[in-house]
Amino acid sequence: MKRVICVAAVARNGVIGAGPDIPWSVPGEQRLFKEVTWGHVLVMGRTTYESIGRPLPGRTTIVLTRDRAYDPGHPEVLVAHSLEQALMKAALHEGEVIIAGGAQVYAAALPLASEQILSIIPLDPEGDAHYPAFREAEWEETDREVFEGFERVWLRRIV
Template sequence: MKRVLLVAAVARNGVIGHGPDIPWRVPGEQAEFKKLTVGHVLVMGRTTYESIGRPLPDRTTIVLTRDPGFDPGHPEVRVARSFEAALGKAALVPEGEVIVAGGAQVYAAAMGLASELVISEIPLEPEGDVFFPRIDPSLWAEADRERFEGYDRVWYERVHEPR
């Protein structure tokens, strides 16, 4: 099985979104996301995909949705009905790891299978209605921290399997 990483920008209050939007703009953070994800398989929910509006270049995109009539509008985008089905489709892609890119329900479904979390800590407390799942310190340990202008990128490694 491919390694599973969750990648998210998370505000101090746990917010990752307000409706389909990200409630901040931090220069350079999205460029770092691109560097981290190019050449890998991106798994995201339908709302996240629709907010982006297209598949991101140089990445395989798998969209999770329960809507049987969903059409991503691009023949190269794969659709899965569960996170396990998305992993099955990702296994067919010869290169790259599985990078989960949101939203909250997809992060929650993937958290138990992830080996790493890559969190851009945004030093804001914006209004929002979409939250990243709690990072349980008994399961995850900070392995590295990079400081950037306007945010820190923190790498967490799993230290224990969930019960």
């Protein structure tokens, strides 16, 4: 099986979204998301995909949805109805499996993840979507980069 990597921007209070929106704008953070995910397979929920509004170039996109009739509107976007199905489809494409949100998809995928790349945003915004809690003792910090307005933390599963 390919490595599963959760990539997320997470506020200090755990918020990752407010409805379909990200409740902050931090210059440079999305550029780094592009660098980390380029050439890989993105697995994301329907709401996350629809908030982006299109497949991201240079990456294979798999949309996870319970809606069996869902049409992503782009023939190159794949649809899966379970995380297992998404991972099987991802195995047919180049690159690692990047879990790109939202909260339910992160919660389902985190137990399978070997790595997390988290942009920690030093804010406490209101929001209805939260990154799942995880046992920090099961993860080792392998790198930390400090940028203006956020820090990027690289974690690797050790348990």
